Amino acid sequence: MAASKFKIALVQLFVTANKSENLARASKLISQAAGGGANLVALPECFNSPYGTKYFPEYAEKIPGESTNMLAKAAKDNKVFLVGGSIPEEDGGKLYNTSTVFNPEGELIAKFRKVHLFDIDVPGKIRFQESETLSPGSGLVTFDTPYCKVGLAICYDIRFPELAQIYTRRGCKLLLYPGAFNMTTGPAHWELLQRGRALDNQLYVGTISPARDEKASYVAWGHSTLVNPWGEVVAKAGHEEEIVYSDVDLSYVDEVRSSIPTSNQRRADIYKLQDMSQN
Numbered sequence: 001m002a003a004s005k006f007k008i009a010l011v012q013l014f015v016t017a018n019k020s021e022n023l024a025r026a027s028k029l030i031s032q033a034a035g036g037g038a039n040l041v042a043l044p045e046c047f048n049s050p051y052g053t054k055y056f057p058e059y060a061e062k063i064p065g066e067s068t069n070m071l072a073k074a075a076k077d078n079k080v081f082l083v084g085g086s087i088p089e090e091d092g093g094k095l096y097n098t099s100t101v102f103n104p105e106g107e108l109i110a111k112f113r114k115v116h117l118f119d120i121d122v123p124g125k126i127r128f129q130e131s132e133t134l135s136p137g138s139g140l141v142t143f144d145t146p147y148c149k150v151g152l153a154i155c156y157d158i159r160f161p162e163l164a165q166i167y168t169r170r171g172c173k174l175l176l177y178p179g180a181f182n183m184t185t186g187p188a189h190w191e192l193l194q195r196g197r198a199l200d201n202q203l204y205v206g207t208i209s210p211a212r213d214e215k216a217s218y219v220a221w222g223h224s225t226l227v228n229p230w231g232e233v234v235a236k237a238g239h240e241e242e243i244v245y246s247d248v249d250l251s252y253v254d255e256v257r258s259s260i261p262t263s264n265q266r267r268a269d270i271y272k273l274q275d276m277s278q279n
């Protein structure tokens with residue numbers, strides 16, 4: 001029988017422009033998280049490089065490559081499920097924002113390329129166009145653990161509720177979003193979006209941000225968070241480097257879903273959600 005509780009660690013890594021330093025720090029914090037009892041450890045979006053369109057080509061790697069080799073080893077050495085945040089990936093002359101997941105044997109069990117690119121223009125505040133250098137992924141990705149099925153997406157993807165609904169339909173009880181919101185949208189939307197996805201779908205939602213670096217060209221909001229199926233924040237980081245731990249109680253997902261059974265109350269006669277993804 002599947003365990004109904006497990007411990008998650010959200011590693012809010014301080015990311016610099018030095019890739020080797022980022023990999024070494026990430027590896028150290030993964031070991032620390034495992035030592036703290038985590039069964040599943042997750043890193044932030046762009047954990048190996050600064051977040052910015054000009055950096056993606058410079059730091060992009062093949063998969064497997066230097067960064068994912070480190071992740072595979074860290075997962076195996078520490079016997080944890082490891083969600084490797086994301087890295088800029090190069091494949092076939094295109095660049096992607098890609099998340100990889102490793103099991104406790106160090107095997108790659110999932111690879112997700114950010115589906116919705118972060119292209120926004122908030123006048124006088126922030127303009128960011130990921131599509132200047134990145135291409136979007138074209139598939140949705142879940143992975144199995146002995147605890148539950150987990151749905152994976154990256155940052156801006158959290159703004160698209162259909163994606164979270166499809167993962168829920170596929171049986172996920174936890175959604176993870178490595179992400180790097182900023183000082184404009186972070187305070188306004190970061191927690192609200194997570195609580196919205198968690199409440200709509202009655203599951204756990206975890207987000208993992210880099211720590212805030214005021215000197216970086218893109219200043220991340222921080223505040224890596226875990227929200228429960230009732231829509232409550234159960235663990236939340238500040239903005240500095242830290243590891244946030246929390247228990248994920250899967251029986252609570254079942255309890256909330258049976259108390260307020262929205263998934264059985266949909267009106268398929270008047271609207272429907274269609275899963276077009278091949279994976």
Ligand SMILES: NC(=O)CCC(=O)C(=O)O
Pocket residue numbers: 045118154155156157159179180181182185186189
């Ligand atoms: N890295 C991202 O996708 C940032 C998304 C973001 O900040 C938002 O407001 O959405």
